[in-house]
Each structure stands twice: as C-alpha cells, then as structure tokens.
Amino acid sequence: MADSTTSRVSFTLDSSLDSVNKVEQTAEQCAARAGFDEDTIPHIGMAVREAAVNAVLHGNAYDSNKHITASFETTIDALTIRITDQGPGLDPDSIPDPLAPENILRGSGRGIFLIRAFMDEVHFRQLHPGTELTLIKHRTPAQPGT
Amino acid sequence: MSMKVQTRQVDGITILDLSGRITLGEGSVTIRDAVRDVLAKGSNKILLNLGDINYIDSSGIGELVSAFTTVKNSGGELKLLNLTKKVHDLLQITKLYTVFDVKDDEASAISSFTK
Numbered sequence: 001m002a003d004s005t006t007s008r009v010s011f012t013l014d015s016s017l018d019s020v021n022k023v024e025q026t027a028e029q030c031a032a033r034a035g036f037d038e039d040t041i042p043h044i045g046m047a048v049r050e051a052a053v054n055a056v057l058h059g060n061a062y063d064s065n066k067h068i069t070a071s072f073e074t075t076i077d078a079l080t081i082r083i084t085d086q087g088p089g090l091d092p093d094s095i096p097d098p099l100a101p102e103n104i105l106r107g108s109g110r111g112i113f114l115i116r117a118f119m120d121e122v123h124f125r126q127l128h129p130g131t132e133l134t135l136i137k138h139r140t141p142a143q144p145g146t
Numbered sequence: 147m148s149m150k151v152q153t154r155q156v157d158g159i160t161i162l163d164l165s166g167r168i169t170l171g172e173g174s175v176t177i178r179d180a181v182r183d184v185l186a187k188g189s190n191k192i193l194l195n196l197g198d199i200n201y202i203d204s205s206g207i208g209e210l211v212s213a214f215t216t217v218k219n220s221g222g223e224l225k226l227l228n229l230t231k232k233v234h235d236l237l238q239i240t241k242l243y244t245v246f247d248v249k250d251d252e253a254s255a256i257s258s259f260t261k
Contacts, residue, residue, distance in 0.1 A: 053203070105211055
C-alpha cells in the first residue's frame, strides 16, 4: 500500500511560551504549504496555539523537566497536528461549556472550545501520564500545495 | 510582536489605544496592569481601542472579559472600539459580542458613556 504522507515534521520542545510560538508558526507554515486559504490558515494557527498552551500551561505547568512534542503531517487528505504533554491528563468531558450563561463571563476556559471551532476533528488520548491532542483539518480535493 | 498601550483622556473617558497581540503572557498582563492603573487613578470609564490589535488568543479574550467585569464591579463602564475582523469574529464565536458594548466610532463611543 502506498504511503500517502507528503510531508512530516516533529519537535520536542521545552514547556515554555517560546515553544508555543514556535508550534503556532510551524502550523501556519504547514497550513500555507498545504494550500489552505488566508482565512483558514490563522484559524489553524490559533487552534494549534491553544493546544500548545494547554500542553505547556495546564499539562506540564511550565515544568522545565517536562517536554511537549508537536508533529505536523500533511497528506493528500488532511493536515494533522499532534501535541503531547507529560501532565496529569485531561478529561475533555469535564471542561465547562464556555457558552453557558453561567460561564460566559469567566476569564478562562475557551481554549478547547476554539480548537473545536476551527478544526474539523479533535481527538484526545490519555498517555498515562500526559495527553495527546490530535487536530485534523481536511483538505478540499481542488486544494493546491504539497 | 508584543502589546503596547497608550493612554489618553477625552471628555473624562480614559482611552487605551492597544496595539500588537493580546496573548498568554505579556499581552494579557499588560492589559490587566493598564486597566488596574486607570482604576487606581480614580477613573472607571474606559474605552479600549482595539483597532491595532492584530491577534488575540483565548487568554486575551479572557483578559478582556476580566477587565470588563472588574470595571463593572467598580461601578464603571468598559467599552470596546474599532474591532478588527479577526477580533470581531472571535467575539461572535464565543458569544461575547453582545456582552461587550462595541463601538466603531470614537466620538459616538465617548458620548455613549454615562455622564
């Protein structure tokens, strides 16, 4: 069976805001190369940024002994980004709905919501310890790029 | 690019002209400190000019909400001016657009504050 992967890049990074910025920039570069339009590219970048922030802040709690990984895979069908941390794990069902009236004025809790808003598929996997977040944006058949 | 704040007064309203990115870390802290400084100086009518904000993440959105509630709880008013399309769309998606009082003209924004 032919390998449909057209490009793949991955990093292991410190639990820092510099890492968040690097992951976001890489996501936007991959999205641009994959041929996503100018409105979609920053949406992908923001979703990936939010995932990286979750990994660094809520997962690893800026622990210098812990790392995050980020991989970016572009195939003919989709751009897939995987972010992992080494934290205590995240139960997505436990996250309050930020659109609920009782939560609308909360100062946090919108990251996962934005990830889901901007990506086509979002999957959580518990790593014991840690969490892997997989974000997928499908490419349209006529979409140019590698 | 980090966030910058310039403060000016018009007819008793404090206008904070923000530029750059409001994100986790520096941008969010900058806006929090700026609003806190305005309140500490005795003003509680604040207009946040976001016309030169080119990026905001969920932490930045949360900081705007926190600023809004802080000012409201002090008996004041905080309004938003000149949203870019990106920020406008984010506030729509998060259903915060109707929570904030959003203006697109400075003069009418100034006159809309309670005297």
